[in-house]
Amino acid sequence: MNRRSFLLKTALSFAAGIASGSTKGLSLGQPGDGLAWQKAPCRFCGTGCGVMVGVKDGRVVAVQGDLENPVNKGLLCAKGYHAGAAMYGRDRLRYPLIRKGGKLVRASWDEAVDAIARHILKNDDTFAIYGSGQWTIPEGYTAMKFLKGGCGSNHLDPNARLCMASAVVGMLTTYGVDEPSGCYDDFDVCDTVVLWGNNMAEMHPVLWSRIVDRRAKGERVEIFDLGVRRTRTTESADHYLEFNPHSDLAIANGLCYLLVKWEAYDKGWVERHCSFRQGEDGAGKPMTFAEYVSFLEDYTPEKVEAISGVPAAKLELLARRFADKSRKILSFWCMGLNQHTRGTWVNNLVYNVHFLSGQFGAPGKTAFSLTGQPSACGTCREVGTLAHALPGGRVVMKDSHRADIERAWKLPKGRISSKPGHHAVSMFQALQKGDLSGAWVQVTNPAHTMPNLNEVAGNLEKRFLVVSDIYPTATTKLASVVLPSAMWVEKNGVFGNSERRTQQWYKMVEPPGEARDDVWQMLAVARRLYDLGYKGMTNVDGEFLFTFRDENGESIEAWKWEEYRKRNVDRILYEEYRPLTHMKRKNVAPYDELAATRGLRWPVAQDERGQWRETKRRFVEGEDPFVKEGSQIDFYWGPDGGGKARIWARPYKPAPEEPDDEYPFWLSTGRVLEHWHSGTMTRRVPQLHSAMPKAYVELNPKDAATLNISTGDRVRLVSRRGELTLPAWVNGRSLPKAGLVFVPFFDEDLLINKVTLHEYDALSKEPDYKKCAVRVEKA
């Protein structure tokens, strides 16, 4: 048999003859021999593609697209294929580390758990948890119960605050409940796509393919790209509407103005399903239609052109599409609208456009907020791991909601605090000032990704910082205790993606060294607290807060690793959480149902034969089991009652920091196709690293010519907060509009967040990473 060894390369040999690293190959005997494939959702983005993970000899050796998963039907992007390789960077954290004499030194789990428990024992009200949209549902649920139920504090917030909080508050203020109405099936039938500052080709690649590949089948999809730079997405767009940063508020209002002026809005739809609202806050005041119409007078095409730079004719073209009842229009947005100091408003405004045109709640007609992280929806929004929230859409400010959860968790009355805790930015400011004594960071890297790092993430090394991660990061460098975690298929997990699909996977391989699950880490510390006599970890029956029982009613000592690893603790936690989703009609499917399927989109309900049925479109009669009969569309959580959603009068207001003489350029930041967030996983995959080895600054060619800058030149970006020098890329992957520069944030050696602004949306508390003013100098 002529079997060749499959050489492992850490650098691509064909390029420059560099071949370094291990050359150990893993040979496969007979076809399929010893190789087992199992399903999982992809580790990375909120698309939630299904993958098949190939395991041999206890290691992940290959990853394939899952043909049976309706999300991606077998296709993946470059990140997804390499999710397995991302587990095997040589510097995986294998042992707990504790800072002693200024250095992180190896410690035992027992020592680490003890150090954390003893800190919390003394500082339970000033200790925070900073979590993640990459937490699995059981991980987020455990952290929430630990802090809100155990410590009686609400200082728990996720990195998802930085990425989709505006979408959440947008939905809450519009139709009273979080998460989108539509689903990915709408992508297959829409005929018009409107992208609001959204580079889907790089950020949600497989969803983008799902739309664009329809053209290869002869289907027509007209794409409007509204953006501040030409991207790979623009390459497939029919129309590119380039706008001045922050003027999206005016554009959306301008579309509404035209629909009303032309009397082309869907009167019946609006009367049946909408109420009108004005004001700058979340509650607002009612307004009449006539008042709304006069509000819109400020947004004539000419006025919008003056604010946004979008030619009136182009705005009218887009408005004509919305006026055309035969169209099926789908709007998409992600960070462009969410990372915005008026993020909530602009989310509201996109719904306005879809409501006025009746482009909502039918196949192919919807406004779809895309989510960045794999379980920002499942864990942060649905479990509610936010400073003001409790599981299943509850909030700490409401007595009845707290009482519900205190009952479910068997807590003494009054244990859960009614005071919202610190949200993400405020949490790090409090750590900086010393108002918080310490924090436990899981599955995220705030010392890299917080905005305005110099000011917001200072002094972390002086606090009691616990970091659970899989690799050394900018944050582990500052930690007092580093805990090595299990990653992805090294543990059981459940994620919830952008279309309300909950997906489950089983552990397939062992984590390296002494790395252990994040859930176990929290259980172990909780138990240590209990053993140390900390009252918070005791329930009303006098039992440990995390008491789990097996089928025979025997208590499981899950805080012991040897016991934990024998069980599926995920299933227990998920099933404990599941009934809590019913109040807000977010009913998620049973664990075993998830295990048997490629996930189900909530709300689920059982039919007369006991089969679990998912919901494609929420609020739509015939699809959503909770919709009132005869209502067609029923926004059953609508804040004004009567099944109605709100159309909001939200004005255009300038951004808090705009370019001026001293700082004449806009700076926008974001991701690239190849790297996941701060790059700690994807940069350890040779193919992905080699595809995108370091950060750069993208300039418009005209600006570059004026400043005498060409590709490769070193350029210094200076803002009021910090500066960074990095190489220029002109005519590269994307083309920013004149007067704007773009920098990706994945590179830990070139931290653009030293330059960004931490100003945030007043309602959602989500900071704006897309806009601040900088000076550009050739270095």
Add this chain to the structure above:
Amino acid sequence: MVKVTAVLRIAAPLSFALLAIWSKMGADESGVAGSQSPEAEADSPFVTVEREAQLGDSITSSRSFLYAPPPMPHTGMKQDDCLNCHAPEYDIKKRWRAIRPISHQLYSQCLQCHVEQSRPAAVPFVLSDFLALDLPGKGSRNNEYAPPTVPHKVFMRENCLSCHGATGYSDYRTSHPERSQCLQCHAPEASADYTRP
């Protein structure tokens, strides 16, 4: 004319390094569309360039594991450029003959999986201990004359000639490229196909 434009669109942004490799390959082997002599074409339409030797582009050298999408072995491409050369229906005789047609159904967003690599190669960020899924070995045969089975999965590799055809990898080329209905004789091994129960 269309062809010329296509070639120019691709040739123009190519890196200097790649051009250098091309020029070393000699006109006979590397001529672009239409540059072969008629005799050479008549002689054997299946003469190919050993690209593996030239570009180091063996089936194993660049991709992360057996079923991973290979990174792009050249630079400077825009999304729309790829199919000018790699479209499945492209007539092999009319183009640079070592360019492989894509192995799978037509997806339009090629760069979403086939990522470009930096030149010169980037210094590794951190070394990797990933052990890749190896080549599957040969398929089994019932007897000496029986056609071997397909030892790997077929999904995303539906166009067998991409790897096994005239422009395929030298070790894997078929002895009978004139036949096109491969799966009629070479049955895929069920065990290599995770989609089966």
